[in-house]
Every structure is written in structure tokens, then in C-alpha cells.
Amino acid sequence: MHKYIFKRVLMMIPVLLGVSLIIFTLLYITPGDPARQILGPDASPEAVEALREELGLNDSFGVRYANFVIGALHGDLGISYTTRLPVATEIFSRFPTTFVYALLCTIVSMIIGIPLGIISATKQYSIFDNAATTFALLGVSMPTFWLGLMLILLFSVRLDWLPASGFYGPQYWILPAMTIGMNSSAYIMRMTRSSMLEVIRQDYIRTARAKGQTEYKIVVKHALKNALIPIITVVGINFGRSLGGAIVTEQIFAIPGLGKMMVEAISARNYPVVQGGVLFIAVATSVVNLLVDILYAYIDPRLSSQYQSGKKKKALQASEVTGGTAK
Amino acid sequence: MKLLEIKDLTIHYVLDEDTVEAVNHIDLALEKGEALGLVGETGAGKTTTALGILGLIPDPPGKVISGEIIFEEENLLTKSAGQMRKIRGEKISMVFQDPMTALNPVLTVGDQISEVIKLHQNIPIAEATARACQMLEMVGIPAERINEYPHQFSGGMKQRVVIAIALACNPTLLIADEPTTALDVTIQAQVIDMIRDLRAKIGTSMLLITHDLGVVADICDKVAIIYAGEIVEYGNLTHIYNETAHPYTKGLFGSLPRLDIMVNRLNPIPGIMPDPTDLPQGCSFAPRCLNKCDRCDIEPPQNHEISPGHIVRCHLYAEDADDCREVK
Numbered sequence: 001m002h003k004y005i006f007k008r009v010l011m012m013i014p015v016l017l018g019v020s021l022i023i024f025t026l027l028y029i030t031p032g033d034p035a036r037q038i039l040g041p042d043a044s045p046e047a048v049e050a051l052r053e054e055l056g057l058n059d060s061f062g063v064r065y066a067n068f069v070i071g072a073l074h075g076d077l078g079i080s081y082t083t084r085l086p087v088a089t090e091i092f093s094r095f096p097t098t099f100v101y102a103l104l105c106t107i108v109s110m111i112i113g114i115p116l117g118i119i120s121a122t123k124q125y126s127i128f129d130n131a132a133t134t135f136a137l138l139g140v141s142m143p144t145f146w147l148g149l150m151l152i153l154l155f156s157v158r159l160d161w162l163p164a165s166g167f168y169g170p171q172y173w174i175l176p177a178m179t180i181g182m183n184s185s186a187y188i189m190r191m192t193r194s195s196m197l198e199v200i201r202q203d204y205i206r207t208a209r210a211k212g213q214t215e216y217k218i219v220v221k222h223a224l225k226n227a228l229i230p231i232i233t234v235v236g237i238n239f240g241r242s243l244g245g246a247i248v249t250e251q252i253f254a255i256p257g258l259g260k261m262m263v264e265a266i267s268a269r270n271y272p273v274v275q276g277g278v279l280f281i282a283v284a285t286s287v288v289n290l291l292v293d294i295l296y297a298y299i300d301p302r303l304s305s306q307y308q309s310g311k312k313k314k315a316l317q318a319s320e321v322t323g324g325t326a327k
Numbered sequence: 328m329k330l331l332e333i334k335d336l337t338i339h340y341v342l343d344e345d346t347v348e349a350v351n352h353i354d355l356a357l358e359k360g361e362a363l364g365l366v367g368e369t370g371a372g373k374t375t376t377a378l379g380i381l382g383l384i385p386d387p388p389g390k391v392i393s394g395e396i397i398f399e400e401e402n403l404l405t406k407s408a409g410q411m412r413k414i415r416g417e418k419i420s421m422v423f424q425d426p427m428t429a430l431n432p433v434l435t436v437g438d439q440i441s442e443v444i445k446l447h448q449n450i451p452i453a454e455a456t457a458r459a460c461q462m463l464e465m466v467g468i469p470a471e472r473i474n475e476y477p478h479q480f481s482g483g484m485k486q487r488v489v490i491a492i493a494l495a496c497n498p499t500l501l502i503a504d505e506p507t508t509a510l511d512v513t514i515q516a517q518v519i520d521m522i523r524d525l526r527a528k529i530g531t532s533m534l535l536i537t538h539d540l541g542v543v544a545d546i547c548d549k550v551a552i553i554y555a556g557e558i559v560e561y562g563n564l565t566h567i568y569n570e571t572a573h574p575y576t577k578g579l580f581g582s583l584p585r586l587d588i589m590v591n592r593l594n595p596i597p598g599i600m601p602d603p604t605d606l607p608q609g610c611s612f613a614p615r616c617l618n619k620c621d622r623c624d625i626e627p628p629q630n631h632e633i634s635p636g637h638i639v640r641c642h643l644y645a646e647d648a649d650d651c652r653e654v655k
Contacts, residue, residue, distance in 0.1 A: 203423060203425060204428065204430055204431040204432070206383065206429075207423060207430065207431070208431070208442075209383055210421045211416040211443040211446060211492065212412040212413060212415035212416035212417060212443070212447065213412075213442065221434075222431050222434070225433045226432065226433055299433065300432070300433055301476040301478070302432060
């Protein structure tokens, strides 16, 4: 298992190199001059040229990329053009907000999505199932920017129950979490439903019934654990995505998270912040994926034996052949 | 004393367009301590009958249309879901056809054996685990493998685990649904021997569902031949094997390969089983029967007891059916 994790961490290196190269190239070929953006339209061409030289923008592509990678390896992602603060500091000051928000959305969507999916699957074609499936279709189809605006309109403007923007305390969390939660819980519900439907038709569920087990325990103990892998995959993808900043919702609700930072940085041609942000998102997504994969092994023992090192696997196979005990 | 008596059991699967008549007016009886073999082709209604006894017919689409299943003098069909749960696993248990899929892949075999013990016996967890170890040893698996998962066992061993689960609460009736079909031949013999030994040890009555007449002759006392959801012939081993009466049973024996006679081709029963959504009006077997006469197409046959305990459902044995016998 440790060996597997180590291997996966090593595999992150080429992924991150690839991501950094792509984002760097994209920014390199994007039109627009950061120096001009910083100094404003009234600055003299000489001042702009001087700043370009200072920021290293006149170096060749190779030199600039090498500088970026070497800096990143030392934990130095550069200095933000607009705030003059190190990019790493900017990211880590905003990360807690995004993390809380992502966690909140994930929890909300799981609390809604998984139970709805389970009940839908166990009572397939019932009124409840039809209602839940319709809800899921709505949730998947409604764009988050529209839903967010509608929620603000209803709960902040009309009813004046909840604040429309900012992120300062629990009452500020409700609307953004509802917006994303509605959308991702719909995905989770659909995945839970289809995965559970497949599992409850399996023979081992019939075996559990033949033992005289209660329906509740059959669903929770026998079916859910088997149905969990696709559900966790969807939850993990959603979580990873929100960790990178829910760009649209952060913008709508003025949440000072990574997503908002990235949008602002892109429009200001603030290259170091964009590069650093994307790199950070890539790391976060890779780590979440790794955690999800490790979680698989805890859920499904068949996978954990696959993760085991070659030596152990061989010993296991040998003992299977002889019918002896695996040590 | 009769342990299990099925009277006039009819089970249909009601689909959107058709109704599958899986089990039609079955009568069966099983004495305490006996083993009854239920023999028939694929799709004849064997498994549906077994699931019907356990109350596990998937509903929808399955519906019990009529009949009684009397077990220990009580009709199982009138029992509530909660009462049936108490009977399943403790009094009646089942060994399923395919051991590869019958065990839950994410629970250890120990968990799966002790689960049924915990459900029906009010004993501490440690004791239930100890009992699960005993069961594993009883089916010939070392007890130290109790914390392993099903994928770490071979097919034959998985079937042993399934049998251990089924026997964990010393049930009065064991239903074995083709317990050896999914296993290879060498393992089949082992499992059959084990079932016979354990039955002798525990004294469980058994309903063995199979299409293997050899296995039935090996471990059963009574045999019921089922065709298109009907019992066509019922009797003890002598009745079925030596005094074979029904044309279908004769056809089954005729199609078996024999070691003592040199033949170039096997001799199958011509035709296929009728579509269970559209059964013939008269005798279900008539379209394939070598002894068919005119009334077979029109009138369903009745049960005739041709010697004590030997029941045949065929017009050949009706008292007023001389015309049929002449054709033969």
C-alpha cells in the first residue's frame, strides 16, 4: 500500500510538469501586455519597456519557463503584479475560504444526494422515485449562475433572509452551498441510484435476504458498500473541482476564494498568479484523486489486494492455489 | 410427519405485455429427514418454486397466484414479512447456484457466516464468531481464513462457505438450488459428498434442485420431475428410475449418455420447452411427446397414482384413456 502511494506521488511529477508547460504556453501566446496593464494607458512607452525588462518579460520563452519551474521547485511562485505580494502567500490566504466552501458544498450534496439515490433505487418507479429523478434532472440542467442569481433574488432581495454576497459566517454560506449543492447533489443522486439499482439485483443481496436479514440492513450493510465506488468517484471529482475554486459561484456571491482570484488575475494579465493558481489547483486535484483511490482500497478488498506489492501478490496467489492460508 | 407440503402452488411473473406462467399448480410433499430431488430443464420453474418457499419471489413482477405452502403445519404464504424473516436462515435456508456471485465481495467470509447466527441466535458476538469458525472447519476450510474475503477463495471453497452459511443455524429444511452446476466436475463430487455427510450429521431435510439425475440417485429419497411449471412425475427412487412412467421422464433417461452401450449420437427429446408466456391448452408436453393422442392437445392431464406414492400426470394412465394406450 505504501509503495502504491509512493508510486502515485511520483506519477504526479510528470502531470504537474505537463500542466505547468501548457498553462505557461497558453499565457505566453495570449495577447495583452502585463506591463501596459499595470501602468495604465497613459504611461510612456519607455516606462512600459523598463517594466517589461524588470519583470523579465523580454526574455525568451525557454528562459522564462525555466525560471518559473526552478522558482516553483523552491516554493517561489513569483510576485503578484498587482498586489506585489508573493503568489504563494496570496494563494494560501485565499485557500481556507475555498476549502471551507468546497467542503461545505460536498457535504451538502452528499447529505441530499446519497439518501435520495438510495430511496429512489430501493423504491424504483414509485412516486418518490419519479419526484427525485425529476429533481435530479432539474438540478443537472439548471446552470449554476442562473440558480445563484435566482436564489439571491428570492432569499436576499425579496425575503431579505440571507446576505447576498461575502463570506464571513454561516449565514453567508447558505446560498452558495445551496447553489452548488443543488447541482452536485443531482449528479450524486443519479449515480447513487444507478449504482444501487445494479447492486440490489446481485445474487449476494438475495443471499442476505435468504439469511433473514432486514431490508434496512440489507441496503446499508450489503448494498451500499458495494455501490459506493462510483459514488465516491463523483464526490471526489466534485470536491476536486470546487477546490480549484467554483469560479462562477465565487464570482456571483463575491466569495474571496481561489476562483475569484483567478478570474481577476486573468483579466489583469497577472501571469504569476494565474500560473501559480493553476499549478496549485493541479496539485490539489491530484491529491484528491489519490485520496479517492486510497479510499477505494478501504471499501473494496479486491482492490486493496491489487494495490499490494508484487511480492505479496505472488504469495497470495500461491496460497490460493494450494488452498492454504495467506500470510 | 410431513415437514413441507406444497398444495396447488401457482406463481406467475406478470410483465407489461405477457404473463410468464413459471409454476402451475404444483403439489409436493417432503417428509421430515428426507431428501427430495426436484429435477427439470432450465426454465422449468425449479428455482421459482424454491424462492416461493422462502417468500423471496421478486415482486414485481412475481406473483403467487394460488396455493398453500405448509411448513411445520403453518402456511408460509399467509405469514407477514417479519415472520418470514425469522424463518429464513433459521428454519429454512438456501444454497444458491452460483457461488461466484452468492457471496458479498466486500465482507469477510466470517462476517457473512456469523451474520446469520447473530440474526437468529441471541448470543454474544465472540460466540457467534467462534461458531462461524466451527462452521468453516465443518465444511473443510481452515478456521484461520475467517477474516479473508470471497475473492481469496476458489469456486469450490466459496460454495463451501455458502453451505456453511446455510447450515449455520441448523435449519430444518435446506434448499439446495443446483449447488454443483457452476463447479467443475472434480469439485462437484466433493461438494455432493460433503452435503450428504453434513445432512447425515445434522439431520436436515433437503430439497435438492438439479438437472442431474445421477446426483439425485446418489443423495435423494424422493424425486419430482418438473416440466413447464408442472410436476409430471413424483415418486421414490425405485418409482422414477426403475418404473419410469411419464413419457418426459422416459425421454430424460433416454437422453443420458451411457457407459455400457456404444452409441454414436445421444438421443435427445425432440423439440424445445414451450414458451411459458404461451403454454399449450392441453398437456404442456404434448408437442414433444412420442405417445401423444388426440385428447392431449385439448385437455390438460390429471394426476394419477399408478402405485402407492407414485404419481404421474399423463393421459396414458387415465382409466378412460384406452384410446391413448392403443396409439402407443
